[in-house]
Amino acid sequence: MNMVNRKRKTKKKKKYKGHILSLSIKNIKTMFRDRTQMLWIIGYPFILIVVFSLAFGFTAARPEYDVIVFDEDGQLPENDNEFSLLLIGIIETYLDDFIDLNTTSYTHEEAEEELKFEEIDGIIYIPNNFTEAIKNNYTAKISITTIPDPVTEGVISSIIKQIVDNIIIIHNNGTPSEIDTNRYSNTVQLTSFDYTAPAFIIAGITVCISQLALHFAEEKETGTLKRLNTTPVARRNILFSGMLSQLVVIAVQIVILILLLFLFGAYFSPEVNIFLLVLIPMLFAFTCLGFGILLASLTRSQSSAGGLAWFIILPLQFLGGVFFLIDNPVSDYIPTTYANHAMRLIMVSGVSTWEALGTDILVLLGFGLVLTILGIILFQRRTAIL
Amino acid sequence: MIMEIAIETINLKKYFGDIHAVDGIDLQIPKGSLYGLLGPNGAGKTTTISMLSTILPPTSGTAKILGYDIHKDAKKIRQIIGVCPQEIVLYERLTARENINLIAKMHGMNKTEYNKKTDELLDRMGLLERADSLVKTYSGGMKRRVNVLMAVIHDPEIVIFDEPTAGLDPQSRRVVWDFIRDFQKRESTIILTTHNMEEADDLSDELVIIDHGKIIAQGTPKELKGRIGKGDVIEFKVKDKVNREEIIERVEKLDFIKWTKAVGKHRIILNALDGLRRINEILDTVEVKMLDISIRNNTLEDVFIDLTGRRLRDV
Numbered sequence: 057m058n059m060v061n062r063k064r065k066t067k068k069k070k071k072y073k074g075h076i077l078s079l080s081i082k083n084i085k086t087m088f089r090d091r092t093q094m095l096w097i098i099g100y101p102f103i104l105i106v107v108f109s110l111a112f113g114f115t116a117a118r119p120e121y122d123v124i125v126f127d128e129d130g131q132l133p134e135n136d137n138e139f140s141l142l143l144i145g146i147i148e149t150y151l152d153d154f155i156d157l158n159t160t161s162y163t164h165e166e167a168e169e170e171l172k173f174e175e176i177d178g179i180i181y182i183p184n185n186f187t188e189a190i191k192n193n194y195t196a197k198i199s200i201t202t203i204p205d206p207v208t209e210g211v212i213s214s215i216i217k218q219i220v221d222n223i224i225i226i227h228n229n230g231t232p233s234e235i236d237t238n239r240y241s242n243t244v245q246l247t248s249f250d251y252t253a254p255a256f257i258i259a260g261i262t263v264c265i266s267q268l269a270l271h272f273a274e275e276k277e278t279g280t281l282k283r284l285n286t287t288p289v290a291r292r293n294i295l296f297s298g299m300l301s302q303l304v305v306i307a308v309q310i311v312i313l314i315l316l317l318f319l320f321g322a323y324f325s326p327e328v329n330i331f332l333l334v335l336i337p338m339l340f341a342f343t344c345l346g347f348g349i350l351l352a353s354l355t356r357s358q359s360s361a362g363g364l365a366w367f368i369i370l371p372l373q374f375l376g377g378v379f380f381l382i383d384n385p386v387s388d389y390i391p392t393t394y395a396n397h398a399m400r401l402i403m404v405s406g407v408s409t410w411e412a413l414g415t416d417i418l419v420l421l422g423f424g425l426v427l428t429i430l431g432i433i434l435f436q437r438r439t440a441i442l
Numbered sequence: 443m444i445m446e447i448a449i450e451t452i453n454l455k456k457y458f459g460d461i462h463a464v465d466g467i468d469l470q471i472p473k474g475s476l477y478g479l480l481g482p483n484g485a486g487k488t489t490t491i492s493m494l495s496t497i498l499p500p501t502s503g504t505a506k507i508l509g510y511d512i513h514k515d516a517k518k519i520r521q522i523i524g525v526c527p528q529e530i531v532l533y534e535r536l537t538a539r540e541n542i543n544l545i546a547k548m549h550g551m552n553k554t555e556y557n558k559k560t561d562e563l564l565d566r567m568g569l570l571e572r573a574d575s576l577v578k579t580y581s582g583g584m585k586r587r588v589n590v591l592m593a594v595i596h597d598p599e600i601v602i603f604d605e606p607t608a609g610l611d612p613q614s615r616r617v618v619w620d621f622i623r624d625f626q627k628r629e630s631t632i633i634l635t636t637h638n639m640e641e642a643d644d645l646s647d648e649l650v651i652i653d654h655g656k657i658i659a660q661g662t663p664k665e666l667k668g669r670i671g672k673g674d675v676i677e678f679k680v681k682d683k684v685n686r687e688e689i690i691e692r693v694e695k696l697d698f699i700k701w702t703k704a705v706g707k708h709r710i711i712l713n714a715l716d717g718l719r720r721i722n723e724i725l726d727t728v729e730v731k732m733l734d735i736s737i738r739n740n741t742l743e744d745v746f747i748d749l750t751g752r753r754l755r756d757v
């Protein structure tokens with residue numbers, strides 16, 4: 057009796073191991089037979105590395121700052137302007153791909169406008185007594201105004217200070233310089249969080265790409281799309297209904313995102329235009345839904361739509377300056393760049409003029425329209441392959 | 443009498459790579475008739491009706507529905523057809539009523555038009571009580587009934603049912619059959635695909651038997667059954683060891699046996715004039731032990747067996 061029992065037990069154990077192996081083999085087989093999963097398994101590392109190389113690699117992990125210089129010292133006759141020229145020379149020679157100096161003739165108002173619209177990152181004023189101060193060993197002063205991003209402010213001012221102090225030490229080991237830094241709209245001290253917050257809203261919206269594609273994939277998987285297609289409803293209208301319902305959902309999400317940011321203490325400019333604060337994310341959502349339709353036209357299952365969405369979301373988030381204010385070679389072609397730019401101006405700087413936001417609005421609209429039209433054409437042709 | 447044709451297919455073909463799913467089908471379906479497509483798994487029934495419902499483009503050939511071409515007038519066709527797919531296709535997170543009303547709205551019906559109608563339909567299928575709970579809480583049979591109702595809410599001139607009773611218990615099946623019969627009385631033209639010979643026999647005015655994408659027989663159920671003789675069908679099993687061929691040879695020598703067929707591994711089917719009365723003679727001739735004997739009238743299944751040597755469904 058006992059022996060029989062024992063025998064049975066050992067037998068059972070063997071079978072159990074067999075189960076795990078069979079199931080694992082089944083899992084791997086189904087994985088490799090699913091084209092999308094294969095694309096995901098192989099494509100994901102690829103897209104990740106490409107995105108991060110673009111985001112950081114090309115600029116050697118350093119951003120490039122655009123700066124306008126007003127060199128009053130440099131206007132003085134020779135021998136009274138040598139140190140400001142030296143300072144500019146050093147930057148132009150050794151830091152060329154780090155700080156892009158612009159010394160052409162802007163008026164102060166024009167420069168401030170550029171800064172306000174974040175077309176440049178900072179303005180450097182070198183006062184006309186700069187050379188004189190170093191020569192006579194009293195405190196040399198430079199004033200710098202940057203965009204509201206505290207990182208940008210810190211980096212630019214500390215670099216300038218280091219160069220100036222080195223010049224002073226080499227010349228006469230004199231009094232260290234004083235750098236007077238300002239940030240545009242500096243009535244409040246902004247943190248990195250304040251400056252990134254507007255972009256969080258944009259980052260949050262990118263997820264609707266996957267939401268929309270998943271919605272249509274579900275309709276395809278369950279057969280309801282086919283069923284609808286046996287009725288007189290136009291395929292185009294099915295698409296529009298999908299976009300419309302997503303837009304409603306996104307509108308709610310945007311309000312929640314904004315309220316949460318407010319609760320968590322993100323900075324909102326006193327002049328913030330609430331209408332624009334919602335409009336820009338909605339416009340960006342439209343652009344994203346364009347991507348979503350494109351994706352929906354290529355996928356036929358939820359697993360493929362959900363996975364492939366990240367091939368679009370990742371570049372949008374990382375190459376469009378959501379998390380890092382870093383220039384990369386492709387950022388001009390990424391709609392997120394424009395949405396983030398507009399959102400920062402609206403929320404942090406309280407800007408609401410067409411001059412400042414027009415380009416961003418037009419670019420987002422353009423992206424959205426082109427993608428949507430392309431998506432509709434593909435969707436109607438039933439090009440689902442994945 | 444001139445019969446008006448509702449649906450006509452002309453050398454309709456659909457190939458999926460090497461698979462000739464539909465391989466040249468010519469149909470002429472009279473207006474107002476209930477037309478059956480009978481065939482085994484993979485015969486090409488669903489593929490045929492997908493092409494008729496304009497959701498699958500044919501490889502070649504064409505079809506006309508009430509004069510509208512499936513290539514050119516797809517939009518028009520979608521206004522006049524109702525399709526009940528083979529799979530249960532519903533929005534699980536909508537109620538039965540919402541599912542049905544959605545289709546009504548797609549067909550441009552307004553609230554007053556569909557409200558009463560939906561209630562009436564739900565009632566006929568015995569679903570009124572649960573009409574407002576989410577479909578995902580329904581049993582399989584209930585879902586299937588909703589599946590059927592969604593095809594008919596807009597009173598289509600042409601209704602296509604793709605195996606509407608697949609997987610239903612006999613009782614629910616009756617409900618659906620009655621419903622389809624009722625519906626036919628309104629002069630709609632109905633296509634019904636099935637692999638259930640009883641269903642095809644009971645419901646269809648006329649039918650085609652399809653196998654491997656081709657029509658292998660066509661006619662009214664009566665005509666088709668008549669084609670293989672008026673006799674009774676006797677079916678039985680024999681044991682493993684015995685030689686089936688020998689038995690068949692012996693039985694065929696009896697003058698009242700019209701035909702014989704070996705089916706599956708152990709079965710023999712034979713058609714005998716007056717078979718019930720002369721069963722003793724058959725028993726004597728077979729000699730070995732006969733198991734599972736059944737005697738019945740000709741069925742469409744026998745027609746299919748006669749044509750192909752296979753059953754519609756392997757039992």
Ligand SMILES: Nc1ncnc2c1ncn2[C@@H]1O[C@H](COP(=O)(O)OP(=O)(O)OP(=O)(O)O)[C@@H](O)[C@H]1O
Pocket residue numbers: 458461462463464481482483484485486487488489490528637
């Ligand atoms: N999308 C497809 N891709 C490849 N082959 C297909 C496709 N759809 C159908 N087939 C093939 O076409 C043939 C006919 O299929 P169809 O679904 O029309 O059969 P059916 O008569 O409806 O069968 P059933 O009674 O099982 O529903 C089958 O061999 C099937 O494998």
Ligand SMILES: [Mg+2]
Pocket residue numbers: 487488489528604
């Ligand atoms: Mg089928």
